[in-house]
């Protein structure tokens with residue numbers, strides 16, 4: 001199992017998606033145990049995903065925070 005396939009599976013998992021066909025959770029776990037580079041990659045990807053989630057949340061709060069905007073009857 002190559003690192004890139006594992007990382008594709010990890011990325012899918014972080015996004016709440018199904019892992020790519022042919023990659024099982026067991027394989028991912030076993031690879032992570034053996035491969036420090038992918039463990040590091042997962043930690044970074046996880047932080048990035050959380051960061052993006054926070055940004056998106058802030059965006060939604062901000063963007064949706066303009067209810068009842070007075071309309072001028074032009």
Ligand SMILES: [Zn+2]
Nearest residue numbers: 003035037038
């Ligand atoms: Zn790896």
